[in-house]
Amino acid sequence: MDDISIGLLKGIKKSFSSGVEDSKTINDLLKKLDDKKADYEDAQKYAIEVGELLSKSFEENIDSASLPNGKMYYNIAKKVVDPELKEGFEKVSDYSTKVQKILNEDAKIGLKVQKPVYNQARSNGIVRRLADAESYDDVSWILKDPVVNFHQSVVDDTIKVNAEAHYKVGMHPKITRKVAGKACDWCMNLAGTYEYPDDVPDEVYHRHRDCRCIVTYNPGNGKTVQDVHTKKWIKDEKEIELRKIMSEKHPSKPEEIRHIGNNTTVKNVTSEYYGLSYPGKGNIIKSDGYKISNHKDEIRFAEFIHKKFGGEIVLLNEGKEENSKNPDFLWNDKMWELKTLNSSKAVDTQLRKALKQIYKNPGGVFLDTRNIKNYNDDEIIKSINDRVTRSKLDLVDIMLVKHGDHIEVLRYKKKR
16 A cells, blocks of 8 residues: 555645745745844744644645545654644744844843754644544644644744743843733733743643734843842853853753653643643533532533633543442543542542543543642652552543642653
């Protein structure tokens, strides 16, 4: 059988290349970059245009009729989607780092511009979602807005690595999020300027589907910086230069896949969840005979998740068989169990039970830690790591809900 991915990739590349070349938006933004007048708002516009052009190229060249059995198999998605996301990444990354160079020069900052790392895990998430569906028609939307979102996140990652580098030499970077169009309440609440790193909530860099909010950064005047530990203002050029050199020896990088033992890796996939989300869209469905009075906490939590991420959530009844308890939810056709924790000591026991409950069709476990008074993130993560490495599951996501409704999603994967 011929490898149809070769023909698909060729067609997509041709469409994408022509689209970029003919785009007035792209050409205008490149001219602005050449004139050294571009900023991060322009980088975001460039990312959106590149993402939309790539999404259009996918739509023009892929449909269920062109795929075997109307399904996007993993090997096809990996050979077709991932290379084009990398090509889009290179375009947006190049534009964003050049913008940062302009800003550094304007602020007379001699630091080397940091380049973001390609988010392979996020690309893998898109590929996996495509391959998991029985019909391409059911998931074709993943190659639309999430592709645009993916490219906007490249600009965000450029901001993050450079803000971190500036912070290390004593500057006080400020990150700004601006709404675009008719913003939802969630986006309106996130709009504003935050001082890096302590005041910047994780959600600042996240976007749901159809969200075009932008994140920007301007280092301002880099001549005078402040020691972030002593709060002493530094004007000595030699000391500032020394800090720059030290920073360049230890450039910041986005979190990578970590090996935690027993052939298990963990990766933070929070941005993937937000990137594929559609807050408030979809349905919350009660199983037949579901008693509302017995499941008030589960219903409340399902509404919370639905508001954050959307999707199809089915509220499940408890299992009728002895020693066989159903999980609380089916979320997008995968099993999820909710465990509400009152202390960090309860993590191991509750997670062990939850992993057994989702074993047949694992999606993940919600760990609601908002009731823990003396929350210690390191202690919680260690307990999760220890338990998951001992479990029989090869792939599972753990969603931590923290104080202030902050969310972090960790993906654990085992190699057998």
